[in-house]
Amino acid sequence: MNAFLGELGRRLAERWVTLLLLPGALFVAVVTVASVLGHGRALDLSQLSTWIDGLAGAPGAGRTGIVVLVAAGALAAAAGAGLAAAALGEGVALLWAAEGRRGPGRWLAGRRRxxxxxxxxxxxxxxxxxxxxxxxxxxxxxxxxxxxxxxxxxxxxxxxxxxxRPTWIGDRLRAADLRVHHAYRVDLGALWPRLWLALPDPARAELTEAYAAYRASARLTGWGLMYLLVALWWWPAGVVAVVTLATAWVRARGAAQALADLVEGAVDLYGREVATALGVLPAEDGLDRTSGDAVSALLRKDEALHPAPEARTGVPGPAGQADLA
Structure with missing residues (x-):
């Protein structure tokens, strides 16, 4: 167990360095250059060289304590930038999947419709x-x-x-839910946790990798937005921001497409196993709309929409109630 925990900690540290610290260090370097050069001397490398020489020749620049403090500050700034990009990425992912019922999202959704x-x-x-x-x-x-x-x-x-939806990505992820429901009458939100338990390790690995790629593209968008902010002081950062944002959007579309296809494939290939394990479907039968409706009713455990036979009073419910599965 100790060896396992040690290996897990090492891998987490490697991922932290790769995903946050190194991009954060690059961002801190760009911010530093932007503060020194600004718009007026955006590409003046001699000015940057002079500034670096001035730092190197400053009193106490070679002291161990000063070097350690500067290195610690740079690492802290890089880690902070990485955390900020990750937080922005979370917000970007939420915007991609937003329903768009008000404000600009409503206009964008109407345009796509x-x-x-x-x-x-x-x-x-x-x-x-x-x-x-x-x-x-x-x-x-x-x-x-x-x-x-x-x-x-x-x-x-x-x-x-x-x-x-306001975005292509939001519509593609929503389409997976609708297509699964149309084919099998299954509530994907209720089915998914049980389906995940039934998936073999290779299928889980594929889905995990696709989801990680999707989150990475959202995080890359966060970096692009941060570089766009730096462009207010140093215009070359705007070029970096545009390239980063364009790359992130292309990657995000590909990742969303792959993720949606894999989710649908997981239901197609292993949804029957969940229905069989729940006792809704015989082992030799395939998942269909009738069995899918029964699976949804069982997994949601919603007695208001699917009352047990002994609980029914014979009084008709709201119109169309039986179709909400």
Whole structure:
């Protein structure tokens, strides 16, 4: 056990250095350069060299105590910057998944809904054109089928389901929940903790890695925002900020896509095992909408929506109550 704890501590220390301390040290260096050069001499390396020489020649610069204090201060500043970037990353992840019911989020969500609606109208029109061009025995016009595939791809690029979130990432993560519910009538939020216990180690590792990549992209966005702040005093930091933010957004989209696909795949491949373990489904049967509805009712333990037969009084409930599963 001691060896295990020691190895765990070593790995955590390595991750802390890689994820927070080293990027934090780079950020502190950029802030230092920004404070010395400013906008007026943004690329004046001779000015920076003169400043460094002045520090090296200052009285007491070579004393051990001064060196230790400066090193400790630099490490503390780097660690603080890393923690600030991590905190900003948490906020960014929340914004990506926000529902957008008020303020700018509401406007962005409405804009995405309109884009998806127009794209879907193109899909409907393309399908109609394919149906009208179908002439037996040759089938539909190849050009019409190509236009339909292109329209479908444009619609899917916006969102696999009707768009309803301010960001592409929020819609893609939401789409995983809706697609699972549409296929199996399963409440993914209630199923997931039990499904995680049923997953084999390789599947857990894949999901953990995908989630870590998603969080890392949010943290990288936090770094980009911090560099954007430094750009107020030193314009080259703005270039770094733009590149960092663009890279973070591309990575975040890829990570969100991979994470959503893996979540759906986990339900497809191992949802039946949860239903079987709960006694809802025979071992030889596959998960379907009927068994998925029963799994959701059991896992939510919601007697208000799914009363036991002996608890029913015969008085009809609210309209549509049985469909809330």
């Amino acid at each position: 309109e884009r998806w609606r127009r794209a879907y109208e193109e899909v409907v029109a393309a399908r109609r054109a394919v149906a009208l061009s179908a002439v037996p025995p040759h089938g539909a016009d190849p050009e019409a089928r190509a236009r339909m595939r292109a329209a479908l791809e444009r619609c899917r690029r916006i969102c696999p389901v009707p768009a309803d």
